[in-house]
Amino acid sequence: MILEFYLAASLPLFFLLVFLEGGQRRVLAFLVWGLTAGVISYYVNYHLYLALAASTLLPEVTMAPVVEEFMKALPLFVLLLVFGRRYSKELLVLAMASGFGFAILENYVFVTHFALEGAGAIAYAVMRGVTTSVMHGCMTAIIGFGIFLTYGFSRRSLPSILFGLYTVAVMIHALYNLLVGHTGVGRLLAIDLPLLLFVLLLVAYNWDVLFPKPAEAGE
Amino acid sequence: MNVAGSPRFADTLLRGAVLALFVVSLGLLGAVVLVRGTMPAAYTDIGNATQLVASGAAAATAAWSYYRRGPDMLLVHGAFAAGTWTLANAFWYAYFILIGEGLNYPTVADLGFAGVFLFLIAGLQEGLARNRLSVLAAVPIALPLLGAGLGLVAVLGANAKTLTTLVVFTLSAALLSSALLRSAHRHPVLFAATVVFSLTHILNSLDSTLPDPPWVTNAAGALAAISFSLFAIAYLRHAGGEPA
Numbered sequence: 001m002i003l004e005f006y007l008a009a010s011l012p013l014f015f016l017l018v019f020l021e022g023g024q025r026r027v028l029a030f031l032v033w034g035l036t037a038g039v040i041s042y043y044v045n046y047h048l049y050l051a052l053a054a055s056t057l058l059p060e061v062t063m064a065p066v067v068e069e070f071m072k073a074l075p076l077f078v079l080l081l082v083f084g085r086r087y088s089k090e091l092l093v094l095a096m097a098s099g100f101g102f103a104i105l106e107n108y109v110f111v112t113h114f115a116l117e118g119a120g121a122i123a124y125a126v127m128r129g130v131t132t133s134v135m136h137g138c139m140t141a142i143i144g145f146g147i148f149l150t151y152g153f154s155r156r157s158l159p160s161i162l163f164g165l166y167t168v169a170v171m172i173h174a175l176y177n178l179l180v181g182h183t184g185v186g187r188l189l190a191i192d193l194p195l196l197l198f199v200l201l202l203v204a205y206n207w208d209v210l211f212p213k214p215a216e217a218g219e
Numbered sequence: 220m221n222v223a224g225s226p227r228f229a230d231t232l233l234r235g236a237v238l239a240l241f242v243v244s245l246g247l248l249g250a251v252v253l254v255r256g257t258m259p260a261a262y263t264d265i266g267n268a269t270q271l272v273a274s275g276a277a278a279a280t281a282a283w284s285y286y287r288r289g290p291d292m293l294l295v296h297g298a299f300a301a302g303t304w305t306l307a308n309a310f311w312y313a314y315f316i317l318i319g320e321g322l323n324y325p326t327v328a329d330l331g332f333a334g335v336f337l338f339l340i341a342g343l344q345e346g347l348a349r350n351r352l353s354v355l356a357a358v359p360i361a362l363p364l365l366g367a368g369l370g371l372v373a374v375l376g377a378n379a380k381t382l383t384t385l386v387v388f389t390l391s392a393a394l395l396s397s398a399l400l401r402s403a404h405r406h407p408v409l410f411a412a413t414v415v416f417s418l419t420h421i422l423n424s425l426d427s428t429l430p431d432p433p434w435v436t437n438a439a440g441a442l443a444a445i446s447f448s449l450f451a452i453a454y455l456r457h458a459g460g461e462p463a
Contacts, residue, residue, distance in 0.1 A: 055323070065327060066327055097271060151289075154345060156344065157345055160338060160340060161299075163337050164299055167334030167335075168299075168306060168331075168334070170330060171303065171306035171310055171331045174310050174328075175313060178314055179313065219224045
């Protein structure tokens with residue numbers, strides 16, 4: 001059903017893309033890519049789970065973050081490495097849109113998988129909406145914002161920076177998946193982590209507004 | 220941004236703290252040399268905690284120095300490198316505590332460690348000027364490491380463990396070569412930190428790959444803590460205008 005949901009969700013958005021321009025089109029395009037990344041990651045993870053079923057690995061902790069973070073951030077890598085395109089801090093928003101697109105599809109998979117009903121289903125959906133979904137958005141946003149921050153660096157070190165930022169996202173994602181699967185303080189920390197990261201990214205994105213330079217503040 | 224006129228007590232405090240960490244890390248290394256065998260569980264706990272504190276301190280020191288002294292590529296990449304290493308090691312340690320067993324090798328933490336190498340290489344390339352040495356000068360460093368990595372693949376067979384170890388050896392060769400070609404020896408603490416960091420990951424990969432690893436591979440944890448203590452000292456010296 002996941003492919004059907006993906007097609008039903010993304011095809012109307014393609015029609016909307018025709019009417020949009022500039023920044024709006026880019027944000028929606030990244031959201032649609034996030035949905036696409038969700039489908040691709042689902043099938044890749046599924047086959048990896050089957051291949052590693054007999055091993056002692058925990059695929060959701062050790063494999064899924066590697067696949068998912070790569071798929072979500074792929075357009076960022078392509079834009080920079082292939083086309084050499086440069087964006088402003090808008091890159092954070094675009095990256096976050098990709099992460100949220102991914103989360104929409106993943107939420108559909110989990111909500112239908114557990115087949116909950118009534119208040120339990122609503123509570124589960126809300127919980128995923130404010131934790132795992134935000135985590136997916138923030139992880140890709142970290143890569144996008146990191147790329148923006150390193151614009152001044154030489155092109156030679158760009159591959160290192162991209163890979164490094166990717167590993168940062170994978171590490172936090174893996175730590176989140178590990179902690180959220182357990183009880184106690186670790187789980188509480190994992191639940192709070194996405195919202196904390198979201199606030200930090202929000203502050204970083206609006207840094208110039210929150211802390212204007214003296215000349216700007218005097219105007 | 221340059222706020223060099225702000226109070227220096229934070230620098231002094233940081234220097235004292237990382238020096239203390241360095242001494243503790245040396246103590247951990249001394250314990251490995253004395254025991255020369257399986258280390259007790261308490262040592263592992265203390266060692267893991269010290270590594271996390273040391274790498275976190277190196278990340279904080281680089282970020283603080285960047286904030287105080289102004290744009291510097293060596294410090295930016297250093298902060299990213301130490302921060303990523305802290306995350307990767309925190310994941311590894313959390314897994315060890317929660318799941319109750321060691322992670323398989325290679326795993327997601329090793330991906331993080333690979334990212335750290337790239338940040339450190341980028342830091343040297345962006346932060347230090349290229350010297351007049353020919354690229355061939357790096358051959359005596361790169362060749363034995365690549366040869367050893369390929370030798371392991373030949374002897375133990377091509378599998379995930381040996382191939383990951385080959386990658387670690389290759390990254391170590393690239394890092395040490397970059398240090399040589401960027402005259403890192405003019406920055407003795409940074410050079411020492413780079414060498415010890417490479418040695419840490421070489422020993423760690425051997426520990427995970429060899430069927431019966433020698434006792435010396437137990438030193439990897441202590442060496443990690445030593446290298447990050449040294450990185451922290453180097454970043455503080457660099458920010459203060461001294462050779463790192």
